[in-house]
Each structure stands twice: as C-alpha cells, then as structure tokens.
Amino acid sequence: MxxxxxxxxxxxxxxxxxxxxxxxxxxxxxxxxxxxxxxxxxxxxxxxxxxxxxxxxxxxxxxxxxxxxxGVFDRIFAGLSGQGPKPERIMIDATHLKAHRTAASLLKKGLFPRCIGRTKGGLNSKLHAVCDGDGKPLVMLLTEGQMSDHKGARLILGALPAAKALLGDRGYDSNWFRAALTEKGIEPCIPSSKSRKVEIPHDKTLYRQRHKIENMFARLKDWRRIATRYDRCAHAFFSAICIAATVAFWL
Known part of the structure; x- marks a missing residue:
C-alpha cells in the first residue's frame, strides 16, 4: 500500500x-x-x-x-476528544458547508434527516463547533444552513466543557448567552454587537487567540468530502466530519 x-x-x-x-x-x-x-x-x-x-x-x-x-464514528470522536486535558479556555464558532446537488436530492420528509437549508449562498449545512485553546474540536453540531449562531449555541450549551473563559465573535453577543456562561463559571470574551447602546468590555488580547477555531475549520475543509457535502443523510455526513476531526486532531 x-x-x-x-x-x-x-x-x-x-x-x-x-x-x-x-x-x-x-x-x-x-x-x-x-x-x-x-x-x-x-x-x-x-x-x-x-x-x-x-x-x-x-x-x-x-x-x-x-x-x-x-453512531460509531461519533463515539470515537467523543471518546478521544474527552480524553484530552481540561481546557482553560474554549472557543465557539460556526461555518457553512456547501451541499452538492446530489446531497439535496433526498426528500425533506424522508426516513433520515438531512440538515440542509437554503441561504443566500444556496443549499448548505452549518457546522457549529467548540474547540479548546489549541484549536482542537471538543463539541460539534450539524444543522440546517439557515440556523442562527444563537440557536446553535443554545443547543450546544449543555455540552460545553468546564473552562475559565469562552471566546466568540459578536454573533454570540446576547444577554441570555452571557448569563448562561456566567452561571457555568465561564467568563465570556465576546465583543459587543453594533446594536448595543452600552458596550460591554472584553479582553482584546485574549480575543486575538480566536483565529485558532478558524484554522480548525480550514483544516477540516482540506478534506474534500467535508468542504462539499455529497452525502444525502445527515448522519453519514456528520460521521465523515467526525472521522476528519479525529484523524486531523486526535490521532
């Protein structure tokens, strides 16, 4: 070979x-x-x-x-990512993954969910992820492309690992999310959205580390079958993502 x-x-x-x-x-x-x-x-x-x-x-x-x-590949990813050291800080973000026309051919009311939605960029799925301070993924969630970052964060909230701080862009700036993080003992490092009348300060030096989650998405999209979705069923595509994340970061 x-x-x-x-x-x-x-x-x-x-x-x-x-x-x-x-x-x-x-x-x-x-x-x-x-x-x-x-x-x-x-x-x-x-x-x-x-x-x-x-x-x-x-x-x-x-x-x-x-x-x-x-769910074998999901368990492999969860098992290996859970064996890592306890992170001091975590990061959250989301990215769109373009769906090929073959992936969109599955009926919306089929046997298995497909997690494909329509946005201005066409048909796509959305990957919500949380990574540690080194940019290694810890939690991932696949949804329809039109789902907002706030809804994705709400779904991921219960699976967040213990940490001292969470870094996120201004798309995650909301009172309920900040309050939920504080309740978990996690300090939010999130810039204020432009709609806020009173800006909430954040650690700008620490926020510069947020590029690591962007680098993580870039490494995942180096895998051709992740950058463009060909799988019709959501479970198959998410398994492919788990395989890529496991091999690229945890093996």
Missing part, C-alpha cells in the same frame, strides 16, 4: 475499543477498511474509485453507512 494512507497500530489501538462487537463471521481487516474510508473522505472520491489495495469498494461503503447509523 505504498503511497496510500494507513492507520498505525497505535492509532488502531486507541479507536478499536469503540468498535461494535462482531457477530457470526469475523469482520474484514478493520485497519484496512477504516483506512480506506479515511482515504475516500480525505480525497472526496466516489466509493467505486477507492484504490483496490483497500479491498472491494462495497465493503468500504457498507461499513461506513452501517457504522454511521450506529
């Missing part, structure tokens, strides 16, 4: 505890299949174009879809 991506034995040892147990016949080599899934997502390939060294492309696709529905 020269020149192709292959997870190391040490990396497999960290994620293997989150794999479901095999029933009946033993599974095909987990290391080869998971590495093939990572390769396809990284390069934005169709499953049929996966290199032959990873085995039959149907095996890669079936494993990815089956484990996506089971």
């Amino acid at each position: 020269s020149g192709l991506f292959l997870l190391s034995e040490a990396q497999m040892a960290r994620i293997a505890p989150h794999f479901p147990l095999a029933h009946g016949m033993p599974r095909v080599d987990d290391r080869r299949v998971i590495s093939g899934i990572v390769y396809v997502i990284k390069h934005g390939l169709q499953w049929k174009d996966a290199p032959k060294d990873y085995g039959p492309h149907k095996t890669l696709y079936n494993r990815f879809i089956r484990w996506s529905r089971m």
Whole structure:
C-alpha cells in the first residue's frame, strides 16, 4: 500500500475499543477498511474509485453507512476528544458547508434527516463547533444552513466543557448567552454587537487567540468530502466530519 494512507497500530489501538462487537463471521481487516474510508473522505472520491489495495469498494461503503447509523464514528470522536486535558479556555464558532446537488436530492420528509437549508449562498449545512485553546474540536453540531449562531449555541450549551473563559465573535453577543456562561463559571470574551447602546468590555488580547477555531475549520475543509457535502443523510455526513476531526486532531 505504498503511497496510500494507513492507520498505525497505535492509532488502531486507541479507536478499536469503540468498535461494535462482531457477530457470526469475523469482520474484514478493520485497519484496512477504516483506512480506506479515511482515504475516500480525505480525497472526496466516489466509493467505486477507492484504490483496490483497500479491498472491494462495497465493503468500504457498507461499513461506513452501517457504522454511521450506529453512531460509531461519533463515539470515537467523543471518546478521544474527552480524553484530552481540561481546557482553560474554549472557543465557539460556526461555518457553512456547501451541499452538492446530489446531497439535496433526498426528500425533506424522508426516513433520515438531512440538515440542509437554503441561504443566500444556496443549499448548505452549518457546522457549529467548540474547540479548546489549541484549536482542537471538543463539541460539534450539524444543522440546517439557515440556523442562527444563537440557536446553535443554545443547543450546544449543555455540552460545553468546564473552562475559565469562552471566546466568540459578536454573533454570540446576547444577554441570555452571557448569563448562561456566567452561571457555568465561564467568563465570556465576546465583543459587543453594533446594536448595543452600552458596550460591554472584553479582553482584546485574549480575543486575538480566536483565529485558532478558524484554522480548525480550514483544516477540516482540506478534506474534500467535508468542504462539499455529497452525502444525502445527515448522519453519514456528520460521521465523515467526525472521522476528519479525529484523524486531523486526535490521532
């Protein structure tokens, strides 16, 4: 498999505890299949174009879809990100991910939710994320593209890790969010919105570190299948995001 991506034995040892147990016949080599899934997502390939060294492309696709529905990749990301050191500061932001026309072909009232909305930029999804002071993602949420930052923050609020401060842009400036952070013992470092008559001061030196969450989004969008969404179902696309975040930041 020269020149192709292959997870190391040490990396497999960290994620293997989150794999479901095999029933009946033993599974095909987990290391080869998971590495093939990572390769396809990284390069934005169709499953049929996966290199032959990873085995039959149907095996890669079936494993990815089956484990996506089971939430396996979500648990891997949550497990590894939860093992990191307790962050002193966290950052919150959101970014839009363009949906390809093939992803938008799923009916809105289908069996699985799709989390695709329409904005001025067209059809897209929105990724809300919280990262630590080093720019490593801790919490992620996928929603429709038109959902506001405030609504996303409200959904993420209960999953925020303990920290001394939270950095966010002025899109998160609201009285309820500041009060909720203070109640959790987290100091908000958020610039005042232009609509505020009385500006609330914030630590401008600390706020300069907020570029790290922007860098995190940029690294995730280096993965071709993340920058443009091809997956119809939200669970499959979010699994791809969890795989990218796990490999890029936690392995």
